[in-house]
Amino acid sequence: MPELPEVETIVRKLRPDLVGKTITNAKLLWPRTLASPSPKLFKRQIRGQKIEKVSRRAKYLDIKLSDFHLFIHLRMSGDLYIKENKAPLEKHDRLILEFGSIHTTEKKDGSKLVFNDTRKFGRVWLVRDANDVIGGLGPEPLSKTYTAEKLYADLQSRHRQLKPLLLDQSFLAGMGNIYTDEALHIARLHPLTSSDSVNRKHAKLLFDAIQEVLQEGIRRNGASIDWVYRGGEFQNYFRVYGRDGKPCPNCGTVIIRLVVGQRATHICPNCQVKGS
DNA sequence: CACGTCACCTGCGTGC
């Protein structure tokens, strides 16, 4: 489920409940959820850590602790909840962080952060140096320092199909399958077009489209589809994603589904003409 | 370097 707007939505929701909390205990229910360090070290290091800041980098939640960064990536099916400490374990809960005061043994009135992840693809890191996890990421698309001219130059520097390139997190960090299809449609670019054949004018259109879909996604609290419901509503405003067989909102042509780089891809064959 | 394939997982919808 989670691309940049969904993660941003989760961060905004969790932040007020997390900042200032002290982690008193960690329960790891599916060991592979933890990317690093070892479960033993993780439990020892995280105990007593206070949450100072909750933010996002691309699709990663970045929870700044007293001495570490706790990074969480939800991958395909991860989700995060704040619950009462006494709330029962649910199916697919993978990691629990309990809060309370480290100075007393009283824990029962505390709350907890629950990482639930059906497909077990999600990962958690506890590191001192943030770059160990997010160091390889490309630019943050909504950052003030990311510009159309930068995108144009980056596109020119590569010779790759547009869609796989936009999904490459080292090229641009935060786009996923939905928002990429939506942005390419708005910019009227075909997903197989070679990046270095995109001219400056079209790069600007693509840049604006990326800004637009990400901001709209955030404004609508992300997209909720399938059996994972998050309360977002962007799914009701998709232009092409998952709309194969339905009319293009621009021209009425039937939207088609193709596969690009192993990913379902949706385009209007009239608006998005394959270039070189 | 670009691209294809598979692996990692569970659950849901569809069609026989």
Added chain:
DNA sequence: TGCACGCAGGTGACGT
């Protein structure tokens, strides 16, 4: 009803 199959918002390790 059962069952096989295809599909899913992501990424990383390979091989060519």
